[in-house]
Amino acid sequence: MDFDAMFTAQLDTLRDEGNYRIFAELERECGTFPRARSHDDDAPERVTVWCSNDYLAMGHNEVVRQAMKDAVDACGTGAGGTRNISGTARHHVALEAELADLHGKEAALLFTSGYVSNWAALSTLGSRLPDAVILSDALNHASMIEGMRHARCQKVIWKHNDPEDLDRKLAALPANAPKIVAFESVYSMDGDISPMEEIIEVAEKHGAMTYLDEVHAVGLYGPRGGGVSEERGLAHRIDLIEGTLGKAYGCMGGYITGSHALCDFIRSFASGFIFTTALPPAVAAAAQASIAHLKQSDSERQQQRRQVAKLRAKLDARGIPHLDNPSHIIPVMIKDPVKCRQIADILMRDYGIYVQPINYPTVPKGTERLRFTPGPLHSDADIDHLVDALSVLWKQCAIAHAVA
Numbered sequence: 001m002d003f004d005a006m007f008t009a010q011l012d013t014l015r016d017e018g019n020y021r022i023f024a025e026l027e028r029e030c031g032t033f034p035r036a037r038s039h040d041d042d043a044p045e046r047v048t049v050w051c052s053n054d055y056l057a058m059g060h061n062e063v064v065r066q067a068m069k070d071a072v073d074a075c076g077t078g079a080g081g082t083r084n085i086s087g088t089a090r091h092h093v094a095l096e097a098e099l100a101d102l103h104g105k106e107a108a109l110l111f112t113s114g115y116v117s118n119w120a121a122l123s124t125l126g127s128r129l130p131d132a133v134i135l136s137d138a139l140n141h142a143s144m145i146e147g148m149r150h151a152r153c154q155k156v157i158w159k160h161n162d163p164e165d166l167d168r169k170l171a172a173l174p175a176n177a178p179k180i181v182a183f184e185s186v187y188s189m190d191g192d193i194s195p196m197e198e199i200i201e202v203a204e205k206h207g208a209m210t211y212l213d214e215v216h217a218v219g220l221y222g223p224r225g226g227g228v229s230e231e232r233g234l235a236h237r238i239d240l241i242e243g244t245l246g247k248a249y250g251c252m253g254g255y256i257t258g259s260h261a262l263c264d265f266i267r268s269f270a271s272g273f274i275f276t277t278a279l280p281p282a283v284a285a286a287a288q289a290s291i292a293h294l295k296q297s298d299s300e301r302q303q304q305r306r307q308v309a310k311l312r313a314k315l316d317a318r319g320i321p322h323l324d325n326p327s328h329i330i331p332v333m334i335k336d337p338v339k340c341r342q343i344a345d346i347l348m349r350d351y352g353i354y355v356q357p358i359n360y361p362t363v364p365k366g367t368e369r370l371r372f373t374p375g376p377l378h379s380d381a382d383i384d385h386l387v388d389a390l391s392v393l394w395k396q397c398a399i400a401h402a403v404a
Helices: 003-016 063-077 090-103 114-128 144-151 161-173 195-204 258-270 280-295 297-319 337-351 380-396
Strands: 024-030 033-038 046-049 109-113 133-137 154-156 179-184 207-211 240-244 254-258 331-332 367-371
Touching: 003 109, 024 179, 033 331, 046 380, 090 109, 090 240, 109 114, 109 161, 109 195, 109 258, 114 144, 114 179, 114 207, 114 240, 114 254, 114 258, 133 161, 133 207, 144 179, 161 179, 161 195, 195 207, 240 258, 254 258, 254 331, 297 331, 297 380, 337 367
Parallel strands: 133 154, 133 179, 179 207, 207 240
Antiparallel strands: 024 033, 033 046, 109 254, 240 254, 331 367
């Protein structure tokens, strides 16, 4: 059989639909973020990055970089294997203690990414707890969905951010079945935030375990960066808080936090932990430095919020439609995959603005968008340049303006 022809046919369909993804070849440079060097032939040599999940530019923070360099000099570049085989580095232990403290939990467990931590934890909980049922918010991340799929237990989907629907779904289940309510704090594509307290109250009413994904909130919300659950004083009522080290903390890795028994349970049974190489000690050291810094420094968060507010206000003044939400994520709605790709390409080529189009299957068809994430190092001039460029392209591409 001609397998390459089969591959090509499906790729051609993806291109025809406007959903084929093209990666920009960029080189981050210390001291210049959000600037980056572009290696694409049809883009300026230097561009401004507007869609990074390094939300607070901690990947360039001097303290974080020095911690990684010191650990490389002390320990080398790799972990040497799984923690079971090669042993647990002291940097892993220290980082897990830092994370447990961040969320006010007894313990934490590291993974190689936020995707893996969700996949491993949810699949293990669902498969190892007899007759378990996982109740999933309708817009949960792909990593959570994948974990539930591998759990092979009963799954119930409840309407997005709807505690009343969750209550009805929980009430319909057997009283003695272990129930796990899985949801997020900040949803990364629309930027909305869950009604966390109401969801927790419904879960507690039915004796369900709460599983909260805080990946787009840790570092950014709460007085110490513990996420929306810390900001709202609810962390102690949540059984498992999952997060990432690869976004606001500017490093790499994922984690879960909870009771000693819970974390030991996942450590002992999750294949996604047992059989994968551990994070390099240098990455763990850098992540610990980043978390410790943001526990005591609020300046990065405050400056980011100022720049988010400025961009929203300027978009409103020009009538450029964006989803109204309380988070740091600003989705500018295009609602057409071809135009979304076209605008992103022109922004890169003619204006030196890099933003990745968000198309299906990441978002439903007809909701295509450009997702902007202003950071503390985006200047007012950067914001003006972006809004001016969008205003020109809005007219050229005949996209409807927001109605005042």
